Amino acid sequence: MKTKILTGNEALAFGALRAGAKVLTGYPGTPSTGALTTLMTMPVVKDRHIEWSTNEKVAFEIAAGASWADQRALCAMKMSGLNVAYDSVISIAYSGCNGGLVIYVADDPGASAGMAEQDSRGFALMSDLPMLEPSSVAETYQLIQVAFDLSEQIGSPIFFRLVTAIANSHAMVEIEEPLPPLKREPILEKDTTKYTKAGSAISMTQHRDLIARLEKAEYIIREWGLNRLQLAQEPGGLGIIASGVAASYLEEGFEIAPQYGVKSEDLSVLRVATPNPLPSDEVRDLFQHCEALLILEELEPHIERGVYLEAHKWGYEGKIIGKLDGTFSRVGEYDVSHVVKGMGVALDIDIPEGCFQGRSEAEALAAQRPITLCAGCPHRGTFMAINQAIRKSRFNKDEVMVTGDIGCTILGMNPPFDTVWNEVAMGASIGLAQGYVHGGVETPVIATIGDSTFFHAGIPSLINAVQHQVPLTLIIMDNGWTSMTGMQANPGTSKEFQPPGNRRVDIAKIIPALNVDQFYIVDPFDLEDTTATILKCMHLPGVKVVLARQECAIQAQRRDVMPGLVHVIPENCNLCQLCIIHTGCPAIDVGEETIIINPILCYGCGLCADVCHREAIVKE
Amino acid sequence: MNYDIYLVGVGGQGVLTMSNILAEAALRKAIPVNVFPIKGMAQRGGFVKAQVRLGREVTGPNIPEKGADLVVGMELSESLKAIRFIKPGKDFVLLGHLWLPTAVMLGKAPYPELDQVQEEVKAAGAHLLYLDPEEIPLHKGAPVPANIFVMGAVLGHTKLGQIFDPHEVSNIIRQRWKTGAKRNATAFQAGLEVSG
Numbered sequence: 168m169k170t171k172i173l174t175g176n177e178a179l180a181f182g183a184l185r186a187g188a189k190v191l192t193g194y195p196g197t198p199s200t201g202a203l204t205t206l207m208t209m210p211v212v213k214d215r216h217i218e219w220s221t222n223e224k225v226a227f228e229i230a231a232g233a234s235w236a237d238q239r240a241l242c243a244m245k246m247s248g249l250n251v252a253y254d255s256v257i258s259i260a261y262s263g264c265n266g267g268l269v270i271y272v273a274d275d276p277g278a279s280a281g282m283a284e285q286d287s288r289g290f291a292l293m294s295d296l297p298m299l300e301p302s303s304v305a306e307t308y309q310l311i312q313v314a315f316d317l318s319e320q321i322g323s324p325i326f327f328r329l330v331t332a333i334a335n336s337h338a339m340v341e342i343e344e345p346l347p348p349l350k351r352e353p354i355l356e357k358d359t360t361k362y363t364k365a366g367s368a369i370s371m372t373q374h375r376d377l378i379a380r381l382e383k384a385e386y387i388i389r390e391w392g393l394n395r396l397q398l399a400q401e402p403g404g405l406g407i408i409a410s411g412v413a414a415s416y417l418e419e420g421f422e423i424a425p426q427y428g429v430k431s432e433d434l435s436v437l438r439v440a441t442p443n444p445l446p447s448d449e450v451r452d453l454f455q456h457c458e459a460l461l462i463l464e465e466l467e468p469h470i471e472r473g474v475y476l477e478a479h480k481w482g483y484e485g486k487i488i489g490k491l492d493g494t495f496s497r498v499g500e501y502d503v504s505h506v507v508k509g510m511g512v513a514l515d516i517d518i519p520e521g522c523f524q525g526r527s528e529a530e531a532l533a534a535q536r537p538i539t540l541c542a543g544c545p546h547r548g549t550f551m552a553i554n555q556a557i558r559k560s561r562f563n564k565d566e567v568m569v570t571g572d573i574g575c576t577i578l579g580m581n582p583p584f585d586t587v588w589n590e591v592a593m594g595a596s597i598g599l600a601q602g603y604v605h606g607g608v609e610t611p612v613i614a615t616i617g618d619s620t621f622f623h624a625g626i627p628s629l630i631n632a633v634q635h636q637v638p639l640t641l642i643i644m645d646n647g648w649t650s651m652t653g654m655q656a657n658p659g660t661s662k663e664f665q666p667p668g669n670r671r672v673d674i675a676k677i678i679p680a681l682n683v684d685q686f687y688i689v690d691p692f693d694l695e696d697t698t699a700t701i702l703k704c705m706h707l708p709g710v711k712v713v714l715a716r717q718e719c720a721i722q723a724q725r726r727d728v729m730p731g732l733v734h735v736i737p738e739n740c741n742l743c744q745l746c747i748i749h750t751g752c753p754a755i756d757v758g759e760e761t762i763i764i765n766p767i768l769c770y771g772c773g774l775c776a777d778v779c780h781r782e783a784i785v786k787e
Numbered sequence: 788m789n790y791d792i793y794l795v796g797v798g799g800q801g802v803l804t805m806s807n808i809l810a811e812a813a814l815r816k817a818i819p820v821n822v823f824p825i826k827g828m829a830q831r832g833g834f835v836k837a838q839v840r841l842g843r844e845v846t847g848p849n850i851p852e853k854g855a856d857l858v859v860g861m862e863l864s865e866s867l868k869a870i871r872f873i874k875p876g877k878d879f880v881l882l883g884h885l886w887l888p889t890a891v892m893l894g895k896a897p898y899p900e901l902d903q904v905q906e907e908v909k910a911a912g913a914h915l916l917y918l919d920p921e922e923i924p925l926h927k928g929a930p931v932p933a934n935i936f937v938m939g940a941v942l943g944h945t946k947l948g949q950i951f952d953p954h955e956v957s958n959i960i961r962q963r964w965k966t967g968a969k970r971n972a973t974a975f976q977a978g979l980e981v982s983g
Binding site: 303336413416417419501522523524526534535537582744 | 797807811825832843844849851870871873888889893897898
């Protein structure tokens with residue numbers, strides 16, 4: 168046993184190893200990425216398989232197959248990934264599993280990673296799968312091991328949920344040495360009543376079994392004491408139900424509460440580690456003991472709704488304070504102010520408004536800081552080329568739809584490019600583009616997508632466009648890495664950087680096989696050719712694909728690879744700032760008499776030189 | 788003793804490194820710690836913050852408004868986003884570094900003035916320690932890392948110096964980066980000795 172500083176993601180990964188997991192899969196996505204990244208940097212262990220899969224559905228199916236062969240398996244994803252995997256998740260929920268199967272999903276209250284602020288606990292409710300959720304980094308290490316045990320005890324996949332504030336927090340964790348994968352002979356079990364859904368009899372039996380497994384889970388969870396109930400000595404006080412990260416603010420709240428006359432010994436507390444199934448026995452104990460209940464949970468009022476149902480069932484008439492009475496918002500993260508404010512409302516104590524209200528006026532003075540592309544990013548060349556191609560066409564910029572996709576390529580929505588119009592989900596740019604065409608848009612429609620996103624969910628949509636002969640231009644911005652999540656290898660990553668034993672799948676070979684009408688490969692650092700190619704595609708019929716190919720500059724720079732050297736010729740520069748206006752490159756600053764290129768940041772792509780009219784910037 | 792620190796800046800300034808150094812210092816003194824970094828989506832130049840909470844066995848990752856015992860702002864404009872988190876009467880360390888967004892550079896968007904930010908900090912009731920970027924010393928002709936300089940200043944001029952021995956923190960920095968040890972030592976020392 169040793170104490171280390173770990174993130175929640177790392178604690179989860181180490182816990183899964185301690186539990187003897189053999190197959191660990193996932194797709195990168197903030198805030199869940201760190202779990203598998205940690206495992207990938209560890210020494211390779213024989214018999215253990217760790218991979219970034221093509222998408223979350225594939226990742227989950229691999230983990231499920233391993234579980235059916237009786238091995239312990241983990242599958243990691245962000246909340247959006249669970250939406251992708253869910254088709255298989257619900258089917259396997261009905262079938263059940265053999266080896267412990269844990270689906271790790273990371274939600275993002277506060278939306279710091281900029282996607283939907285969805286509450287994935289809803290998926291657990293819908294699929295009748297148990298979900299475990301720790302309230303701290305240290306608890307994560309223990310509870311993930313419990314998740315594997317519970318999964319095997321009831322023969323069902325288990326959800327394990329973290330939020331950003333735990334997944335990415337660093338804290339002290341007591342950990343033990345990781346264990347090798349459990350030594351188990353793989354089983355091959357042939358049982359169509361379990362492993363297929365052929366016929367209503369099979370499906371309805373599975374549905375009954377699914378419900379029974381959740382009931383069994385509730386029983387075991389109670390036996391194991393996962394949800395901790397502390398009743399105040401005297402009845403009649405306030406009961407607090409706090410779930411996940413919200414429970415981590417209780418101690419701090421209890422430090423403040425005495426100022427307002429609340430004694431912590433009068434409080435009963437239920438710390439919920441299983442948002443599904445709801446610990447209904449413990450809730451009933453609170454009904455019998457408390458005159459009012461305060462429910463602390465971020466995002467949706469899932470537990471609160473469950474408590475209302477139980478209250479109706481058992482005739483509880485005390486106050487229930489949470490979101491449904493309007494006390495708290497369903498948006499954003501919690502902190503200690505929610506604990507204190509909630510106690511105030513429940514106990515009719517006046518908590519002064521300004522108690523947790525800082526000086527917010529200051530923030531309005533802060534400069535807008537839209538996120539932009541890194542210096543040297545090849546996507547910069549593609550966005551500049553799209554803009555130039557539109558300018559050179561007979562259309563205005565507001566007549567040419569450019570659909571966007573997930574990942575670094577979405578940064579084209581921000582200044583100075585303002586190229587991309589929308590962002591929906593992995594692969595959605597290609598389907599949206601087709602919809603605009605069918606919707607009657609007769610001006611050119613362009614779809615943009617990154618390489619990893621194309622592999623993830625873009626290919627079926629491109630096939631659809633070809634089959635239905637939808638005139639559009641697809642620009643695949645291939646920088647060779649899954650970049651925004653921190654440079655994971657994907658199927659298209661260059662052969663030399665593929666994990667050992669992997670084979671590269673080249674997009675340049677996939678596209679011709681799909682029988683598109685036109686296919687071009689361009690270098691986005693060659694602004695003239697990229698612009699000319701896109702312009703040509705805008706006026707050609709059929710499905711056109713442009714593969715804009717140049718490695719992510721961050722990755723290339725780590726190996727000291729640079730495409731050239733760029734410098735300023737001061738006497739030619741008149742500070743017109745066209746270079747900044749067109750590129751928005753963070754390596755360019757405005758100096759006293761000339762622009763200045765920061766040599767540490769500059770990658771040498773030369774796009775600034777391409778837009779300079781005075782030969783004040785030169786690329787060698 | 789509980790002590791909450793709110794650090795803000797932009798990506799590339801070493802805000803997350805500062806929070807990691809503090810985590811290491813806490814680990815060595817066996818003080819419970821939770822460090823919650825948010826780095827947004829950009830590799831460089833985007834808003835970054837880190838919340839470091841010291842002392843509580845069990846602690847939530849987020850510091851409430853008016854809850855921080857120390858705010859460290861590494862960039863002038865971004866520091867404004869931390870003002871609502873400072874507890875009145877506590878230390879607000881402000882490095883007057885400017886990292887101009889493109890629109891500001893092109894003169895298309897406003898950027899706050901130093902005295903505006905200083906007034907806001909004072910209006911929040913905080914005790915301001917302003918660090919002039921000009922005071923960041925040179926080592927062999929190049930400026931030393933600003934984050935290490937600010938770490939020195941924070942340990943030399945705020946209550947954090949009573950929780951962590953500045954000497955111990957300087958050791959952590961030296962052990963972490965074998966190369967550039969002298970440069971970092973110069974940075975840290977200059978921060979410690981900066982006139983508050």
